[in-house]
Amino acid sequence: MCIFAPMKTNVNLKSYNSFGFDAVAKFFIEINDIQQLEALIQSDIFRNEKRLILSGGNNILFQDDFFDGLVVFINTKGIEILQDDENEVVVRAQAGEDWPDFVRFTVGKGLHGLENLAHIPGKVGAAPVQNIGAYGMELKDSFLRCEAIETATGRKRVFTKEECRFGYRESVFKNELKGQYIITSVDFHLQKDAPLHLEYGNIKAYLEQNGIENPDLQQLHDTICAIRDAKLPDVKQIGSCGSFFKNPVVEKGQFEALQKEYPTMPHYDEPNGKVKIPAGWLIEHCGPSTSSGTASWKGWRDEHVGVYEKQALVLVHYGGGKGRDIVALARKIQDSVEAKFSIRISPEVNFV
Numbered sequence: 129m130c131i132f133a134p135m136k137t138n139v140n141l142k143s144y145n146s147f148g149f150d151a152v153a154k155f156f157i158e159i160n161d162i163q164q165l166e167a168l169i170q171s172d173i174f175r176n177e178k179r180l181i182l183s184g185g186n187n188i189l190f191q192d193d194f195f196d197g198l199v200v201f202i203n204t205k206g207i208e209i210l211q212d213d214e215n216e217v218v219v220r221a222q223a224g225e226d227w228p229d230f231v232r233f234t235v236g237k238g239l240h241g242l243e244n245l246a247h248i249p250g251k252v253g254a255a256p257v258q259n260i261g262a263y264g265m266e267l268k269d270s271f272l273r274c275e276a277i278e279t280a281t282g283r284k285r286v287f288t289k290e291e292c293r294f295g296y297r298e299s300v301f302k303n304e305l306k307g308q309y310i311i312t313s314v315d316f317h318l319q320k321d322a323p324l325h326l327e328y329g330n331i332k333a334y335l336e337q338n339g340i341e342n343p344d345l346q347q348l349h350d351t352i353c354a355i356r357d358a359k360l361p362d363v364k365q366i367g368s369c370g371s372f373f374k375n376p377v378v379e380k381g382q383f384e385a386l387q388k389e390y391p392t393m394p395h396y397d398e399p400n401g402k403v404k405i406p407a408g409w410l411i412e413h414c415g416p417s418t419s420s421g422t423a424s425w426k427g428w429r430d431e432h433v434g435v436y437e438k439q440a441l442v443l444v445h446y447g448g449g450k451g452r453d454i455v456a457l458a459r460k461i462q463d464s465v466e467a468k469f470s471i472r473i474s475p476e477v478n479f480v
């Protein structure tokens with residue numbers, strides 16, 4: 129059996145990035161099993177070329193039209209129940225499994241832990257890299273461990289939760305160990321019975337509006353899917369990467385000064401005494417300068433790119449644009465937020 133996956137050249141990555149930008153990869157390889165990845169790591173092309181490990185492409189912005197190197201697309205599949213105790217179940221998913229399908233699978237089995245992370249576009253292997261989060265929960269809450277391969281040696285390593293050093297949209301894989309490991313599978317620690325987390329944002333309001341009094345696990349999952357569908361663009365229709373910026377965390381003193389001037393500014397107290405402010409609110413409350421004053425960025429559009437009309441944290445590509453159009457728009461938004469609120473918001477999306 130040949131363990132080498134076929135290497136392709138000059139591959140357009142448009143369908144591999146959710147912004148839908150045309151970017152051509154000099155070399156491209158799709159990995160369907162771990163042996164293929166192990167063989168690739170030992171190859172000259174892997175060692176000598178600039179590399180990009182591509183998962184779902186849901187958090188990536190290609191700034192240029194050409195990627196002068198090797199793109200490794202991880203598409204390994206498989207879900208296994210590793211342990212099934214009275215109330216706890218450990219489930220392993222291979223890195224290339226689709227995240228929303230995996231969450232649906234666990235919910236369908238009656239397992240609690242991932243339901244609030246329903247419908248987040250992407251793949252399992254990328255989820256720990258930025259510790260995906262939504263509706264009051266984060267991946268780290270159910271994460272047990274992951275297996276990864278070191279790119280320099282091809283050696284396997286298991287990372288515990290502590291070793292991943294998770295933070296808000298952060299992990300060791302985005303920081304100290306950036307580019308040094310490829311996550312191959314993730315193990316989750318799920319419960320057969322657990323309280324549902326309904327506190328965040330408009331979950332309760334949605335349930336009430338739909339006459340659901342005591343939601344079960346499946347109903348909560350479906351509610352989250354519906355809320356996301358109503359607020360976030362469908363990437364099959366409009367290119368986007370979900371939230372483009374992180375919500376900034378500021379010192380309490382800075383927040384209190386801002387609150388005096390903007391009493392309606394939403395905010396969340398952080399455990400360390402700091403305050404998180406929704407970037408979507410900041411972006412909505414400033415905008416491009418126009419002759420008739422300053423409009424809001426929310427819903428703003430410049431031919432090919434813009435700010436989503438229902439959620440200002442989401443930058444969108446309507447088609448025909450370039451990654452650099454988004455980069456330019458993002459800079460303008462950062463500058464205007466900083467000019468008005470003295471806060472520099474930073475991107476959540478990875479620039480390539």
Ligand code: EPU
Nearest residue numbers: 262263329370371373374375394406408409412439440441
């Ligand atoms: N807001 C506005 N205007 C906007 C958007 C938001 O005023 O255009 C205000 C809302 O009124 C609300 C607050 O900002 O008071 C928070 O808004 P929302 O609940 O929509 O959440 P978010 O902070 O904007 C975060 C995550 C999302 C996640 C939602 C729900 C980040 C960077 N984003 O957004 O994650 O789905 O919470 O939990 O933390 C993603 O990472 O790609 C993503 C979509």
